[in-house]
Amino acid sequence: MKGLTGELARWRAEGLRAALVRVVEVDGSGPRLPGAAMAVSERGEVAGAVSGGCVEAAAVEEARRVLEDGQPRLVSFGYSDDEAFAVGLTCGGTIRVFIEVVDWSLVDRLAGALHQGGAVAVVTVVDGRGRGSSIVVTPDAVHGSLGDPDLDRVVARDARGELAAGRSVVRHYGEHGEARESAVTVFIDAHTPPPRMVVIGAVDFTAALVAQAKLLGYHVTVCDPREVFATRARFPQADDVVVDWPDRLLDRLGAELGPRDAICVLTHDHKFDVPAIVAALGTEVGYLGAMGSRRTHAERVERLRAAGVRAEELSRLMAPIGLDLGARTPEETAVAICAEIIAARTGAVVPSLRDGNGPIHR
8 A cells, every 4th residue: 555655646636536445355375465555546547557468447447436436435345267368367366456436644654654764554444344444553543433442442453563573364252352252343454664684795796685585675784893894885786885883783673673684694704703693692683694604604603602602592593594595696595585584484394404414516
């Protein structure tokens, strides 16, 4: 939804009404995740996408009906495997979308929160009593009401949990927020700042990892205490290049790092990476990896233990870093690292270098 604010603002300035179409659930496979959105103006202009195929055409027709009668709708589009390719789905499944007339006050609240750079969730009742009503939830405030104060309280609590995880999901409640009931169905549409990646070490692999991480939407910080290496000229794609000891940077950033974020230690030099890893283990970062051969890592582990790191803490460390893809070049290694980060986030079972033995280069 946040990607549509510019086009919505233009339509609003022209005095046009618009309908908003959002993917709220996907059963089976689909090319777009919950939260994917499309807007349709009363003039017939379209912005955004909800699938990539003929679902768009059907969704536009439904959006026009909503603009005509003003009634929000929860609509399902289902396809068999044989039909899937024709409509842009990777295989058969069902996409559920919620369609409503755009509430400009809601767009204003969302745009304001996004402008401040914070996390914000738009929570909309998509089925049941109060269908179409919405609230805007930030980590420290709630704007609007779904019609019941107890429901508002429970939904706001759950929305903040989904903001922390960066997920957009459907949840079911009783009319007053009771668990394990389904009188009210809400869609929590989470909008969060980009995940962060902190790359420790301005080494030859760093530029490739920065480029790959930016492709995946990360805000990337490169840190190295050696001023001659940590330069904007060497890492033009990085959002921040910090000349400082990594542990000091992580001490400053630690409270801001969470499950969506990553720390990649590429120095494989004990005087840099041991203090950095100790500091990283004190954060809630979702992924922590360190580069180096198996022998280098074995020495590193001994030094970490001498620094007071416990065995259960070491289990968080992915080292040698990356999936076991046989990567050799900096670019291939960057792909292996980012693939491991994705697998860690999704829970996919894939072979990591940490879990193998023998040489890490074939």
